[in-house]
Amino acid sequence: MNKTKKLIFQSAIKIFSESGYRGATMDEIALNAGLAKGTLYYHFKSKEEIFNFIVEEGLQILENQVVEVQNTSIGPIEKLIRICRIQLTFLYGYTDFFKIVMSQLWGTERRQNELRQKIRKYIYEIEINIKIAMENGLIEKGDIELMAFEFFGSLCSSAIYESIRIEKIDLENIIESTIKFTLNGLGINYKEVNYNDK
Incomplete structure (x- = not known):
């Protein structure tokens, strides 16, 4: 797992566990990971x-x-x-x-x-x-x-x-x-x- 995907992995776990699947958003995951939204969408659609x-x-x-x-x-x-x-x-x-x-x-x-x-x-x-x-x-x-x-x-x-x-x-x-x-x-x-x- 490269550095960016590791950041996304850790961020997504935090956001999904706090907000639930329905409440979690791509924006929140990107923000928590310290990544631009475009970078997140580059890796995941x-x-x-x-x-x-x-x-x-x-x-x-x-x-x-x-x-x-x-x-x-x-x-x-x-x-x-x-x-x-x-x-x-x-x-x-x-x-x-x-x-x-x-x-x-x-x-x-x-x-x-x-x-x-x-x-x-x-x-x-x-x-x-x-x-x-x-x-x-x-x-x-x-x-x-x-x-x-x-x-x-x-x-x-x-x-x-x-x-x-x-x-x-x-x-x-x-x-x-x-x-x-x-x-x-x-x-x-x-x-x-x-x-x-x-």
């Missing part, structure tokens, strides 16, 4: 194009880290634990981005349908590990797709907790507590899992 760009780039950051974990030789439970850590660290590091994604998951407009497909692709990576763990008898048999969505959803819920609380949160405590809760939901005793990722 519309607000929707900018929205798709920030979603694509933001989710790619997350997905790249998850793919790295998938390419390691550790077991499926350990991979799920690492994915928990990655997703939670990402959600707390990019809170405004998370707000945008959550606000646009519902609806029937094209950008919303495309966003759901991108999220679905990410959740598939979680599904892979749940399926392997199930095949190896590490997780009780069940609906793999539903479990993957529940896994993803429980991690998102902890980010909502942070956004509502006024007091400063301890990220490491949140991560540990959420991992434990999420794994327990899959029938895995977190204390009994041996992993070495700290």
Whole structure:
């Protein structure tokens, strides 16, 4: 991502998270980025194009880290634990981005349908590990797709907790507590899992 696109990326996240998709304008994004309106239009023809760009780039950051974990030789439970850590660290590091994604998951407009497909692709990576763990008898048999969505959803819920609380949160405590809760939901005793990722 070049310098100008990075400015647009950061500005658009701020404006979309503060004003919502409907309230955000190209003028606001350009002004906040310190760019001439013409420069913004040179890179992006519309607000929707900018929205798709920030979603694509933001989710790619997350997905790249998850793919790295998938390419390691550790077991499926350990991979799920690492994915928990990655997703939670990402959600707390990019809170405004998370707000945008959550606000646009519902609806029937094209950008919303495309966003759901991108999220679905990410959740598939979680599904892979749940399926392997199930095949190896590490997780009780069940609906793999539903479990993957529940896994993803429980991690998102902890980010909502942070956004509502006024007091400063301890990220490491949140991560540990959420991992434990999420794994327990899959029938895995977190204390009994041996992993070495700290």
